[in-house]
Amino acid sequence: MTTRKLAPTDVVVIGAGASGGTVAKVLTEAGVKVVCLERGPWMKPSEFSGDEIKYVNRGFLWQDIDLKPRTKRRDSSEVAVKTRFSPVPQMVGGGTVHYSGWFPRPIPDDLIARSIYGEVEGTSLVDWPISYDELEPFYTKVEWEFGVCGLAGANLYEGPRSADYPVGPYPVNGVGKAFYDGCAKMGYNGFPLPMAILTAPHNGRPASTQPGLWHEYGDPTGAKSSTLNTFIPDALATGLLDLRPESYVSEITVGADGRARGVVYQDENGIEYEQRAEAVFVCCGAIETARLLLLSQSGRYPDGLANGSGLVGRNAMFHEYVGAFGLFDKETHPPLNQWSGSYVNGATYELYKTDLNRGYALGSVCAASTVGHPVNFTYPGHPTWGKPAKDADRDFFSHSMKIGAILQDIPQETNTVDLDPDVRDAWDMPVARITAKPHSNDIAQADNIARRSMDLMEAAGASRVDPVLLSELTGNCSHEMGTARMGDDPDRSVLNRWCRAHEVNNLFVVDGAAFPTALGANPTPTIMANAWRVADHLIQTRGDAS
Numbered sequence: 001m002t003t004r005k006l007a008p009t010d011v012v013v014i015g016a017g018a019s020g021g022t023v024a025k026v027l028t029e030a031g032v033k034v035v036c037l038e039r040g041p042w043m044k045p046s047e048f049s050g051d052e053i054k055y056v057n058r059g060f061l062w063q064d065i066d067l068k069p070r071t072k073r074r075d076s077s078e079v080a081v082k083t084r085f086s087p088v089p090q091m092v093g094g095g096t097v098h099y100s101g102w103f104p105r106p107i108p109d110d111l112i113a114r115s116i117y118g119e120v121e122g123t124s125l126v127d128w129p130i131s132y133d134e135l136e137p138f139y140t141k142v143e144w145e146f147g148v149c150g151l152a153g154a155n156l157y158e159g160p161r162s163a164d165y166p167v168g169p170y171p172v173n174g175v176g177k178a179f180y181d182g183c184a185k186m187g188y189n190g191f192p193l194p195m196a197i198l199t200a201p202h203n204g205r206p207a208s209t210q211p212g213l214w215h216e217y218g219d220p221t222g223a224k225s226s227t228l229n230t231f232i233p234d235a236l237a238t239g240l241l242d243l244r245p246e247s248y249v250s251e252i253t254v255g256a257d258g259r260a261r262g263v264v265y266q267d268e269n270g271i272e273y274e275q276r277a278e279a280v281f282v283c284c285g286a287i288e289t290a291r292l293l294l295l296s297q298s299g300r301y302p303d304g305l306a307n308g309s310g311l312v313g314r315n316a317m318f319h320e321y322v323g324a325f326g327l328f329d330k331e332t333h334p335p336l337n338q339w340s341g342s343y344v345n346g347a348t349y350e351l352y353k354t355d356l357n358r359g360y361a362l363g364s365v366c367a368a369s370t371v372g373h374p375v376n377f378t379y380p381g382h383p384t385w386g387k388p389a390k391d392a393d394r395d396f397f398s399h400s401m402k403i404g405a406i407l408q409d410i411p412q413e414t415n416t417v418d419l420d421p422d423v424r425d426a427w428d429m430p431v432a433r434i435t436a437k438p439h440s441n442d443i444a445q446a447d448n449i450a451r452r453s454m455d456l457m458e459a460a461g462a463s464r465v466d467p468v469l470l471s472e473l474t475g476n477c478s479h480e481m482g483t484a485r486m487g488d489d490p491d492r493s494v495l496n497r498w499c500r501a502h503e504v505n506n507l508f509v510v511d512g513a514a515f516p517t518a519l520g521a522n523p524t525p526t527i528m529a530n531a532w533r534v535a536d537h538l539i540q541t542r543g544d545a546s
Contacts (some may be wrong), residue, residue, distance in 0.1 A: 008121060012035045017227060018250050022227065031240070040090035056500060064352070070082070105194075124314075126411070127421060175369065249292060252280055259507075288432065313483050320446070322468050324464060325467075352405075371400045481515040510527070
């Protein structure tokens with residue numbers, strides 16, 4: 001195949017999701033020319049609809065497992081099997097299109113977990129090379145530019161803030177009321193979880209109409225914040241962003257000096273191009289970022305680009321949803337009205353704040369949420385077919401809820417992403433193989449979260465409570481972190497504190513792959529704040545190769 005060479009640009013960004021969209025906005029608004037290559041399509045918000053079967057049951061926004069599979073195994077003794085592990089939309093906007101909008105900040109202790117908990121056997125727990133205080137101004141920039149609702153000070157355990165949220169918190173619905181009732185009885189601090197959904201007009205976008213079913217949907221109204229309807233349009237408005245959807249990057253190329261020269265990609269017609277640039281930003285998500293670095297082999301980098309430490313793909317973390325499911329007596333308890341309000345309504349950091357007496361390290365945000373969608377509503381023992389299933393839906397959909405957490409899985413070098421030697425995608429490229437299983441610390445944390453969530457559910461008034469436990473890492477949160485961790489020691493990390501590869505001084509990774517630990521909160525706010533921090537630093541030091 002003949003590769004067509006294109007005119008060089010200042011920066012090429014691979015991926016147009018949370019991190020790529022942020023980098024594109026910050027760089028172009030500073031006068032930097034950016035080419036952004038996105039593997040998936042460029043859909044407009046007007047193309048999204050409320051078709052529950054299409055989006056939820058058929059996974060319309062997820063990658064096609066036949067065209068873009070991944071494989072998964074617990075350890076090296078097993079044969080990896082095809083899976084839709086950690087499904088994240090490959091499209092302009094990435095995961096910010098289909099997420100439900102959880103947007104909490106982590107606690108400052110998350111970034112110094114090794115200093116707090118010490119060595120945990122069988123793990124690679126470390127401190128971050130940067131502090132919460134360094135990230136804080138960029139959290140504020142993201143919250144105000146992106147559009148996040150919340151209430152500063154309501155969370156007693158949050159870190160310092162330099163500003164309130166741009167709009168107030170989501171109204172309390174039936175799920176939230178039950179949760180707050182439970183928190184009051186348990187003595188827990190409950191608060192409105194910050195959400196990337198507008199509760200009032202902001203930056204030219206409308207307030208949400210408060211539909212209850214946002215999870216796994218694109219938003220046709222523009223009230224749910226995504227890079228598709230915020231940062232990408234901001235970057236395009238500068239005239240300096242060249243956004244190319246349906247562009248599959250297969251390799252990051254390097255020059256004789258060992259620096260990144262550009263990328264090779266195919267467009268939707270199968271024509272191959274090389275796009276050269278002064279700097280390359282990898283923003284593919286931690287799984288696909290590791291895969292691309294490992295695919296980018298050369299004489300200088302035979303084990304993959306920036307992989308002299310052998311750590312590319314290692315220390316993979318994914319979070320996992322655990323907690324409790326509850327049914328409420330429809331004869332005595334008012335409906336919880338899952339049809340309206342926020343998918344998540346109410347949260348607590350009581351199981352997140354640092355506590356050295358729990359018997360395990362780390363912690364996670366715990367929140368109340370609806371159970372999903374009427375087309376796939378289920379609970380333990382739920383009938384699966386016919387009239388019994390329909391009757392159960394009618395009786396219990398409006399009398400059910402979940403309380404749970406995104407488990408902060410502890411980093412392990414043995415949880416990895418590498419190239420599957422046997423399975424290839426539709427472009428004849430080796431796919432990502434995930435090898436991962438929970439650590440005993442994960443099991444202990446999950447068990448405590450499930451038990452405390454069950455207690456909360458009973459205090460909230462549920463008549464039946466079932467646990468959601470951890471047995472495998474399934475990728476059910478679609479959160480990917482840690483496969484190219486940042487750190488000060490080149491032998492123990494892939495990137496430096498500015499997310500620049502130790503070995504390649506014009507190569508940056510700013511998605512969740514850079515995270516040294518998983519954090520106990522959703523990764524998107526930190527991914528975006530860190531991407532803004534790194535892009536801002538590049539602007540300040542452009543031309544300085546030190």
